[in-house]
Amino acid sequence: MPSRRSSTKMKRNLGRVFFYLIVVVILLYILAPVAWMFTSTVLYETDFVRLSSNLDIPKEINFDYYITLLFPWIPTKVEYGIFGGSWFLIKSVTDTTIIALATTALTLVLGSLAAYPLARIRFGRRQSVLTFMVVVQMIPGLAILIPIFIIMRTLGLIDTFPGYILPLTAYFAPFVAWMMVGFFQSTPVELEDQAIVDGCSRWGVLARIVLPLVAPGLVASAVWAFLSSWGEFMFAIVLTGSQVTPISVLIALAVGEVQARWGWMCAQAIIALLPPVVLAVLLQRYLVKGLTAGAIKG
Amino acid sequence: MTHNGAKAPSAKKKRTRIERRDLLFALLLLAPCLCLILVLESFPIIFSLFLTFQNVQVGMKGLSLQFVGLGNWEHMFSDQALIPIVIRTLYFTSLDVGLSFLIGLCVALVLNEEFRGKRFVQVALIIPWAIPVVVSGRMFGLIFSAGFGILNTLLIKIGLINVGLRWLTDTNLSINTVALAQVWTHFPLLALFFLAAFETISEELYDAAKIDGTSRWQRFRHVTIPSVRNIILMMLIITTIASFKVFDMIYIMTMGYADTMVWYFNVFVQSFKYLYFDYGATLAYALFAAILLLTAIYLRLFPLREQ
Numbered sequence: 062m063p064s065r066r067s068s069t070k071m072k073r074n075l076g077r078v079f080f081y082l083i084v085v086v087i088l089l090y091i092l093a094p095v096a097w098m099f100t101s102t103v104l105y106e107t108d109f110v111r112l113s114s115n116l117d118i119p120k121e122i123n124f125d126y127y128i129t130l131l132f133p134w135i136p137t138k139v140e141y142g143i144f145g146g147s148w149f150l151i152k153s154v155t156d157t158t159i160i161a162l163a164t165t166a167l168t169l170v171l172g173s174l175a176a177y178p179l180a181r182i183r184f185g186r187r188q189s190v191l192t193f194m195v196v197v198q199m200i201p202g203l204a205i206l207i208p209i210f211i212i213m214r215t216l217g218l219i220d221t222f223p224g225y226i227l228p229l230t231a232y233f234a235p236f237v238a239w240m241m242v243g244f245f246q247s248t249p250v251e252l253e254d255q256a257i258v259d260g261c262s263r264w265g266v267l268a269r270i271v272l273p274l275v276a277p278g279l280v281a282s283a284v285w286a287f288l289s290s291w292g293e294f295m296f297a298i299v300l301t302g303s304q305v306t307p308i309s310v311l312i313a314l315a316v317g318e319v320q321a322r323w324g325w326m327c328a329q330a331i332i333a334l335l336p337p338v339v340l341a342v343l344l345q346r347y348l349v350k351g352l353t354a355g356a357i358k359g
Numbered sequence: 360m361t362h363n364g365a366k367a368p369s370a371k372k373k374r375t376r377i378e379r380r381d382l383l384f385a386l387l388l389l390a391p392c393l394c395l396i397l398v399l400e401s402f403p404i405i406f407s408l409f410l411t412f413q414n415v416q417v418g419m420k421g422l423s424l425q426f427v428g429l430g431n432w433e434h435m436f437s438d439q440a441l442i443p444i445v446i447r448t449l450y451f452t453s454l455d456v457g458l459s460f461l462i463g464l465c466v467a468l469v470l471n472e473e474f475r476g477k478r479f480v481q482v483a484l485i486i487p488w489a490i491p492v493v494v495s496g497r498m499f500g501l502i503f504s505a506g507f508g509i510l511n512t513l514l515i516k517i518g519l520i521n522v523g524l525r526w527l528t529d530t531n532l533s534i535n536t537v538a539l540a541q542v543w544t545h546f547p548l549l550a551l552f553f554l555a556a557f558e559t560i561s562e563e564l565y566d567a568a569k570i571d572g573t574s575r576w577q578r579f580r581h582v583t584i585p586s587v588r589n590i591i592l593m594m595l596i597i598t599t600i601a602s603f604k605v606f607d608m609i610y611i612m613t614m615g616y617a618d619t620m621v622w623y624f625n626v627f628v629q630s631f632k633y634l635y636f637d638y639g640a641t642l643a644y645a646l647f648a649a650i651l652l653l654t655a656i657y658l659r660l661f662p663l664r665e666q
Contacts, residue, residue, distance in 0.1 A: 080472070084480060087466055091483050094543065095490070097509060098498040114507035116516065175392035178385035190389065197400050199650050201604055203626045204643035207410065207636050208403035211422065231399035234392055263384045292491025294607045299631055309493040313611055323501055330494040341489035345482050352548070353555035 095334075102126050102328040105139070109324065126328035139324070149311070150329060157291060157308045157333075160226055164290035167230040169283050172237030173275075177267055179238070180245030181253070191242070197235045202295055205232075210299050220302040228300065229290055237282045243354055244278030245271065281351020284344050288337045308333040404647075410640040417634045431641040441625075447534060448622040452602040454538040455545060459598060460591075462542065463549030468579075470550070471557045488547040496611030499540035503527055503612075530618040537619055541608050545598060552594050556587040589660075596657045600650050622646055 101109050103126075108119035125137035130150045178184070179191055209228050210219070218224030248271060256266045272279070294309040301307055312333060315326050341348060411432065414425040435441065470481060487495070502510050503526035511523035526536040560583065568578045584591075604623050613619040615628060623646060630639025 080469070080474065083465075083469055084474065084476065087469060088480060088483060090462075090543075091487055091547075094495075094498050094502060095486065098501055101501060110507045113504075113509045114512055116512060171392040171395060174388045178388050182381050182385045184382050184385050190393075196651075196654075197396060199600070199647070199654050200400060200404055201623065201626075201643055201646050201650065203606075203623065203630065204407050204640065204647050205400055205403035207630050207640050207643070208406035209399065210631075211406075211636070212403070215421075227395070228399050231395045234396060235400075238392060263381065288489055292493065294491070294493050294610070295627075298610070309491055309607075312493050312497055323504075326497055327501060330497045334490045334494045337489045337491065338486055341485045342482055345485045348485065349551050349555070353552055 098327045099331055101323050102331055104324070106322075106324050126324050127332070130325075130328055130332065149306075150332065153306045153308045153311045154332065156305050158336075159222065160229070160305075160307055161287050161291040161336075163222070163226050164229050164233065165283055165286040167226070168233045168237050168286040168290075169279065171230065172234045172282065173241045173272075173279060175234075176238045176241030177245055177271065180242045181250070194235045194239055198239070202232060206296060206299055209296075213300060219300060220304040222305055225296065225300045225305060225307075229293060229296055232296070233286055233289055237286060240282055240285070240351055240354075241275065241278055244275040244351075247354075248274045277347050278351055280344060280347040284340055284348045285351065287340060291337050292333075407640040407644060410637050411644055413637050415635070415637040417636070422636070427637075431637050434638065435641050435645060443618075444620055444622055444625055447618070447620065448603065451534055451538050451605065451621055452599055454535065455541050455602040455605070456595065456598050458538070458542040459545040459549050460595070462546040464553055466546065466550040467553035467557060470554050484547045484550060486547075487543050490544070492544055492607035493611055495544050496540065496608050499536075499543070500527070500612055503536055503540075527613055528617050533613055533617040533619045534621075537605075537608055537612050540612060541602070541605055544608070545601065549594055549598065552590060553587065556590040557583065560586045592660060593657065596653055600653060603646060603650065 100112070103122040103124060104112065104119050105121075105123065105125075108117075108121075111117040112119055123138070125139040128135050129137045129139055133148055133151070179187060179194070205228075213219050213224045213228075216224070252270055252274075253266050256270055257263075261269070292309055293307070294313065297307040297310050298313065301310060308329070312326065312329055315322075315329065412426060412428060412430075414427045414430065416423045416425075466484065470477060470484075490498075502508055505511065505523055505525045505528065508523070508526070510526070511520070514520045515523065524532060527533050564582050564586070565578060568582050573581070605621060606623055606627065609615055609619055609621065609624045610627075615621075615624045620628070622642070626639050626642045626646065629635045629642060
């Protein structure tokens, strides 16, 4: 009897150990690639190559790549080359911030305003508009990018902020609208009816009662839009260039310039991933709820 | 009678007035969003369709168009170079979707249990999804590097291979490498969806199954999977569409060289490298048609919810 009990206990413990082993493997799978890229940015190139190709433990770490990229006026030990000693990364981060904030604001306002009547007000073509919003999301970006490129070139808007932000907003707005329809539908309609009976206008109801209720949805949409526009690359590579340089374009084009400058390129990449990752981690709850809510309900 | 008769029309009138005001309100809210979508989505997609029937010449003075009927479409259907691209696209998609599903499901099953540090794993899970794909591509380029890449080094150290593999230049290997990198960016969303779906299954179902003396695997097979069947199918379609549209990862990792040219990247190359806007639009439309077909199947399986 005692031996049997201890054997089941051991079995359970073994199961527990095995379970935690899987958890560790998952964590490694998620985090190790990022950690490795970060490692390449805090070592001098020869040290990193030795570590990577022969597992030689390096003796010193440094943040020279970051210092040169973010504070170009401070001299460091890393070679300048085309990557250092200029303001191109700071300019690119500024451009990307402008693009991401503008796109987020526009998508959020347009998308959620459009979502409210689609969720609440009965009008003839409502179902068709809803279907339209879904079908539009199926359009592959490249199918519209060819005409958009032609249009923007004709208007002289290639490599300008509006020439990139407007198509991006149009591309993202249907998804935000679709997500917000779900959030608006989940608010209790009685509150709105009561407010209307009490003499509140439709605008008043929307601004004072409904919008505060869907605040989590707005946060989720905003984070989604920010993340999507921060890292967007396909439209960017066609519609922007040297005047407006999103960070995705900067990273993509770096390889052609200097083939093996991994430290530089990865330091840029780390800087580029920080804003979206920090935002996503901080607001993870909202984001996950927003992304999964619609699908799970339907 | 007369009393009622006199009241009814005015009530009706009032109602239509309210309805009309509501309609105006709805239109005002919808208009900005719809206008933007009409100008920068609907118009371009129609323009693209128009381009597929044209011969487009890009010259110094701009574009010159010439109607060629179904010429581009005939070209597409007789283009021998597309055959390997189609096969590769299907291969890439099955690999990407299959592995993402497998890993996503495993992660969701683990996160469905209660354990210490669960919250940490949950938060970490969002990271691969949040990182811009261009950055992930650069990151995997570093890891898969043939010359000094850490993956080759580790594989050699533990004795799995003798010589480092040319992950990104070996034509037999490169498409798999890109798919592996793409899986890393795709699995978190799947895991999150599965997890959200698992959480909708009531505990009572499991308890009932436990009383019936079922094993863990039986409960998974006969309780969990049927309950999330719809979500699995939906995610299957969404992920397949996303996988068809792989672009960033290919651009960063291989540029379509070393036998990694897939359909969508080919659209880009034809349109913006060779400037064959007409043929590019045709190829893009063919993909759009495939996606719509998939979506139609999806909508048949799960009709849009009506209120």
